[in-house]
Amino acid sequence: MSRMKSLARSYVWWPSLDKEIEEAVKQCEACQSLRNKPVGVDPPHPWIYSQKPWERVHPDFCEVAGNSTHATTAQTMEAMRRTFSYNGLPLRVVTDNGPQSTSYEFKNFMSANGIKHQLIPPYHPASNGQVERIVQDFKKSLKTKPTGRSVSHQVSTFLLHYRKTPNSTTGKTPAGLMLKRSSRTRLSLLRPEADSELREPQIQQYDTASGRVRQLEPGMTVSVANPRQDSRGK
Structure with a gap:
């Protein structure tokens, strides 16, 4: 023009x-x-925030699940069964339009488990933008993994730190939103007082209930039961 x-x-x-x-x-x-595709013509419609954990799940093919590049429908369902065994069945699963997600077997798998299956618009990966960004972050971490560290080791390390890091949108950690508690990492050693805050009330409660606490010091003489002998000492 x-x-x-x-x-x-x-x-x-x-x-x-x-x-x-x-x-x-x-x-x-x-x-x-x-003509070139228009960019930014319509503002993207955001996903509605879930009201509770595991309400809507956005799976994507990546090494995180241990799948190959060309995962089959059977492998996809097996990976989901493994994940669902940890957290239960979600209410809704959102996937792309890959052959694994549109096959009869996968549709039947979703229906049999009472899961609503939703497909994103074809050729529009931005609809699953957050998942795509996580995949890209993970691939970058693989390229920078220390020499000698296995892929499975890097996967576990990446997921541990990702789930512990506050999200820029919610301000909360994925682990906190999912588990309703703060997961412990090696960085937690920087705040040992957090553990003592939990133990102190427990000790005080024990003192009140029993009236005494047995104190043992290094060098004291004590009697120890030998589980290898019966009550007659044989």
């Missing part, structure tokens, strides 16, 4: 020149079929 306007202005001009060229291009089927 821009080149046509530039060329036309080099030879002729009339008041509606630009508008008529624009209309001619819009009505040209060949021009429309080759």
Whole structure:
């Protein structure tokens, strides 16, 4: 369209020149079929926040699940069964339009488990944008993994830190939202007082209930039962 306007202005001009060229291009089927995809025409519709953990799950194929590049429907369902055994069945599963997700076996698997299956618009990965970003972050971590560390080791390390890191949108950690508690990592050693805060009330409660606490010191003489001998000492 821009080149046509530039060329036309080099030879002729009339008041509606630009508008008529624009209309001619819009009505040209060949021009429309080759035009670039519009960017940012409509604002993306955000996913509605889940009201409870495991309400909506967005799986994606990646090494995180230990699948190969060309995972089959059977492998996909097996990976989901393994994950569902940890956390139970979700209410809804959102996937892309891959052959594994659109097969009869997968649809039957979703239906048999009472899970609503939702597909994203074809050729529009931005609909699952957050999942795609996580996959990209994981692939970057694989490229920077220390020499000698196995892929499975890197997977566990990545997931541990990802689940412990506060999300920029919610301000909360994925583990906290899912488990309703803070997961412990080696960084937790920087705040040992957190553990003592939990133990102190327990000790006080024990003192109140029994009235005494047995104190043992290094070097004290004590009697120890030998589980290898019966009550007669044989």
